[in-house]
Amino acid sequence: MSDRKISQSILKRMQDYIEGEECGLKIKAQYVDGVVFPPSDAQLLGQWFEYECTGALPPYDSERVPEPVRLKNGNLSKAYERMEYQVANYKALLKHYDVKIKSIGEEIEYGDARGTTDIIAEVDGQLAIIDLKASGLIRDKWNPLGWEDIANAYKPKMKVLTQAIHYKYIARNLFQTDDVPFYFWIFSTTNEKDYRIIKAEIDEDEYDLHERVLRDAKVYLEQTLEKGFKARPSMLRCRNCPLAHSCKEKVEFAEVEKVYYTSQL
Numbered sequence: 001m002s003d004r005k006i007s008q009s010i011l012k013r014m015q016d017y018i019e020g021e022e023c024g025l026k027i028k029a030q031y032v033d034g035v036v037f038p039p040s041d042a043q044l045l046g047q048w049f050e051y052e053c054t055g056a057l058p059p060y061d062s063e064r065v066p067e068p069v070r071l072k073n074g075n076l077s078k079a080y081e082r083m084e085y086q087v088a089n090y091k092a093l094l095k096h097y098d099v100k101i102k103s104i105g106e107e108i109e110y111g112d113a114r115g116t117t118d119i120i121a122e123v124d125g126q127l128a129i130i131d132l133k134a135s136g137l138i139r140d141k142w143n144p145l146g147w148e149d150i151a152n153a154y155k156p157k158m159k160v161l162t163q164a165i166h167y168k169y170i171a172r173n174l175f176q177t178d179d180v181p182f183y184f185w186i187f188s189t190t191n192e193k194d195y196r197i198i199k200a201e202i203d204e205d206e207y208d209l210h211e212r213v214l215r216d217a218k219v220y221l222e223q224t225l226e227k228g229f230k231a232r233p234s235m236l237r238c239r240n241c242p243l244a245h246s247c248k249e250k251v252e253f254a255e256v257e258k259v260y261y262t263s264q265l
Ligand code: SF4
Pocket: 023, 024, 025, 026, 231, 232, 233, 234, 237, 238, 241, 242, 243, 244, 247, 248, 249, 250, 251
């Protein structure tokens, strides 16, 4: 078995792959071959916001200094103007909660797991991890990436919670302590007056479970690398895929979806 480490993003992408929601060729290009996909406008906005807050350069593209979008008159575009306001909110929050930043963009590892933290800081006298998010879904309950009701007992939003579990799992083992608090600081991209701080409290049993998930993910990843990732084309996925120009597996038209109906029970 290789010493390849599992990040929370590869964990989520592999889960999507298993569930048929992601194309293996895209995962391989990005996570194995190191292809840097062009960021979307929303990602560019988030990267600029984070850069303005912490000075961190974009992940997977650390040569590029984020630049804002400006209007012809030189002013920031409306979206960037909103996030400039949010940068001020972020700085005010640091003061308000007396957050003492220890490191930015620090790589942490334990066992098979690795992660890059946005901020490690002292909060209330305790070492904690803060993850910055710029989101248009800050009050959204129904989207799997929406920030409302993320720990619903019947339908927890694992696309969001996995990161908290993963980082807390690494940090508590690495720093040899019972708990390392993990905070999401989420800043709205649609309302400059709105932001949230969510502290993720994770049940003790979840850490053992996460360790098993990591082990299984690693075995599955190694096997898949050996056998080869499969293409999972779909019209919509391929239309938004940066590899589409050269991909032989791409699908350009909608497939026929069958529905079965009978009134006879
Ligand atoms: S074009 Fe479609 S099949 Fe090809 S890599 Fe992209 S998503 Fe996969």
